[in-house]
Amino acid sequence: MQSSNTSSESVARTLPSVTYQTVAAALAVVAAVVLPQIFHVVGAAVGAGPMLGQTLLPMHLPVLLVGLLAGPFAGVATGALAPVVSFALTGMPMAALVPFMVIELAAYGLFAGLLRGVRMPAAVPSVLGWLIRLVGAQVAGRLVDVVAIVVAVSLLGNTTMTVASVWTAVVAGLPGLVLQWVAVPAIMFAVDRRR
Template sequence: MQSRELVLQQNNTVSTTREILYAIWGVALAVLFPVVFHFFQLGSTFLPMFVPVLTAALAVSPFTAYIIGAVSPFVSFAATGMPTIVPPVAAVMAVELSLIAALTSVLSHHTRWSPWLIIPFVMLFDRIGMALFVTIATPGFMTLAAISAGFPGVILQIALVPILGKWLLRHEK
């Protein structure tokens, strides 16, 4: 019985270590990607912070995915000054990223859905949620313009995140 408990403890330690490493990887790339994209003036168009957060979310637990999404904008602000705290872009992004990262992880771990189905579903959920948020938070604001501004980023995520997610999961063994 002790050897079984030891194996469970070792597996749990490996799992915890893996979660921590993926979380660090996701947050670090969530800081780096926007820097690269903003250098070419493509930041708000391609939503570069979303790619590493959603990719990591495919491989980690929903709780860890939520944390990655919640802290990434603030770590990025501390390291680079973006996204801004005032106006509260970082806070809005933290809520948005944490929710879609957790949803991505839940769908990845608790359904038989492929990342090719998960990411478009999550992006649709995100765009609808942002449309509702913008409509409620800023009545009279151009909701369609606010939501469609990141459309190229949605396409990038749908194309890139499943590929990166499969690569990440294949190399975890």
């Protein structure tokens, strides 16, 4: 077990090629635009409306994954571009939310990419190691979001967002967080095994 954990850790510490990072970021942006639309259609079909997307956080999943798979540059690019491209093509998220989502998602991608290379002790199973990295990226991304909202409210007089909205979003998105806690480590474990 120790040797497989060590080999996966060494693979996780090296950044992929620029081509790989670029292709991964492009595919992740597409996924981050398409997944919310699928969730909105399914939500409308089952009577949940747009709440399904707000609950399951489909735009976050590709951003976190690409950060863990391809590194901080691909993560930041995906996080920054996905809300802008989504808004340009679909009108969602709402215009007032786009800057905050750019900041939050870029932070998720950045921290996921930075944490991908963090070496875990040999006793920590690979799946748990990926879960720890993921939660670290989620917490860091939310903290950056809080700082952005505080700056917008305090210094810029923005009234469309409040710091309390971060807590509301976390509570509403708990099912999405659980989905990420299950799916992302499982995907990363499968990637480790293929390597």
